[in-house]
Amino acid sequence: MVTVDFLQGDVFDPACPTRLILDRIGDKWTVLTVLLLRDGPLRFTQLREGIGKVAPKVLTQTLRRLERDGLITREVFAEVPPRVVYTLTPLGRSLIEPITAVSDWAEAHMAAITTAQREYDAAAG
Amino acid sequence: MVTVDFLQGDVFDPACPTRLILDRIGDKWTVLTVLLLRDGPLRFTQLREGIGKVAPKVLTQTLRRLERDGLITREVFAEVPPRVVYTLTPLGRSLIEPITAVSDWAEAHMAAITTAQREYDAAAG
DNA sequence: CAGCATCCGTCAGGATACTG
DNA sequence: CAGTATCCTGACGGATGCTG
Secondary structure: OOOOOOOOOOOOOOOOHHHHHHHHHHOOOHHHHHHHHHHOOEEHHHHHHHHOOOOHHHHHHHHHHHHHOOOEEEEEEOOOOOEEEEEEOHHHHHOHHHHHHHHHHHHHHHHHHHHHHHHHHHHOO | OOOOOOOOOOOOOOOOHHHHHHHHHHOOOHHHHHHHHHHOOEEHHHHHHHHOOOOHHHHHHHHHHHHHOOOEEEEEEOOOOOEEEEEEOHHHHHOHHHHHHHHHHHHHHHHHHHHHHHHHHHHOO
């Protein structure tokens, strides 16, 4: 087993924290949700509309996971009709920075990637 | 549609570069592969053993995708037995930095996340 | 409004066996 | 050695309908 010792922890261990976060980041709506909440708390429907095309079930799953991880809080107001507000915790807010690092990289190198893809596809198929 | 204008590009667009990279990062072996290649070129079997439990088919998929995106190169030596060497391109190498940012965040906040999870699970189930 | 319940399709990922 | 060829499974994501 090769180790990657410039990273603490064993990325190869399925229980590795980095793997956990990578999995979160990898799923379809988590990052988008965090980004949407960046400018302030939002209600369920606002998130739903903000994201575009999410089934409520899926959004709920995403939100529950984020809540469980301590990245957002869920506040229920005992009103009729009910109102539920989701807010980034400081922990959740702090995630924006590494996300942005990835995003910046993506923006910066998108052209190169696209070019590489075109060349690859042209070369063989 | 809410926009997240502190990020260039529309993260909500499925064709968004950030989404593309996020998807790559999200899949199971891409990041590990890049990290393994950090210290120099490796052969197929070395990667296979380094990762631990990957079906050859899956590793091939991962490598092909990385090659197509221009993050690694694939060199075939016409020998018997065949030898194939994978190497990070400068582009691929540059991805290590944002990955590390995420990893560092994960390490730094792992304890907080685990605590949050335990509390959440204890509160309800 | 904010979801839960239910059913369903897809596809990444995996196990296994075989080959240039 | 470095894959390819097959077959298979499960979890994620989605569509729809209903309810406190």
